[in-house]
Amino acid sequence: MKNSKLLYLALLILPWLTVPLLGRNSLKKYLPATIFMSTFTKAIDLFGEKKKWWRFFKGIPPLDSMNFFNFGPYFVSSLWILKLTYRKFPIYLISNTILHICFIYLGGIKLVNRNKIFTLEKLTKFQYLIINFLRALILYSFQYIIDFSHSKKRHSNK
Template sequence: MKNSKLFYIALLIVPWLTIPFLGRNAFKKYLPAAIFITTFTKALDLFGEKKKWWRIYKGIPPLDSANFFNFGPYLIASLWILKFTFGKFPLYLISNLILHICFIYLGGLKFLKHYKIASLEKLTKLQYLTIHFLRGLILYGFQYINNFSNTKKHSNK
């Protein structure tokens, strides 16, 4: 892809343009969880690549292509899904599962492979869906604990 640098930069920047619509309070409230899950995902990317579960392509040095996806659309999507569903766990589970099913089975994986971001190697789509589902539980759990600890801090003042 001859415009890959421009594509990677757009992949990173364009999702951030939606932040003003998220609202300052939601951004501050959910950013720690989004950063945590993005960092966790980066560690999982490295582990999965070592185990040859998937392949991560080169990006723009020093970043690999998955960094542009993780710190762009994935981080911002984590903020948005928490904003709309946090505190409504069944809705969160259903929404998260539907989003991941659509991503995995309706073109997201093809998008990643076509634009040389990542591709599955030894994992089936169902195994990959399971990893996404578990990551979703970790994201919600982190936000729940963070929310609980912040509530406790404010009640002790």
Template sequence: MKNSKLLLLAMVILPWLTLPFLGKNTFKKYLPSAIFIVTFTKALDFFGEKKKWWRFYKGIPPLDSMDFFNFGPYFVTSLWMLKLTYGKFPLYFISNTILHILFTFVGLKYLKRYKIASIVKMTKLQHLTMSIIRGLVFYGFQSINERKRALFK
């Protein structure tokens, strides 16, 4: 239990240390999309837990373990992904898919081992498919956001 709490703290703190390298303008540009996808993911987490697709273990109160993942690596990685690939959809799709494959087939093992999260009534392929679709929603949201910004300039 002590190791999982240490891992949770590291998961939420370490990614945020990379933000100064992201740049202030990039952060502001992609922040709405990152907030959107983290909120969308949190709603999906609730739904998936009710359907018993996955299980999240206790984190450090008042947050469950998935909150540490969503507000740490997932949030920050979303910003970086857009900075590095936005406007180049094939690169985004390939990079995002590779990250989700690694998470699904490697990362989930560690999340289960450290009692952070595990999939229950879902196959790894179903989880991967859902993650890829969520990535497309994320990119689509940013595209719509960019169009709206261009209209109001």
């Protein structure tokens, strides 16, 4: 159990060590979409757990294991993928899909299961890929809406 707690803390803390490399402007620009997506992901997690699509392990109370994953690597990787690929939609879509395929089919699912983060139950790997693909579309769309509303405000102030 001690190793699991150490893993959960590492999942939460280590990705955040890369955030200063994003730059202040990128962090400010992409943080709202990332916060929205993390909140949306938490809602999907709860819904999926209720439907028995997946199961999360205990984690460190009061947080379940998936919180450490969502607010660590998933949150920070969302910031990075937006910084590196935003306004290049085909590259965003391709890179995000490749990352999800690698995670799901090349050992990531086995790793999170073995380390007691989560396990897929009634959901196939392909169905999980589709959910992740849709989440990626929502993340990009939300950022696009934010940018569009900011540009509209700038034009209306002129």
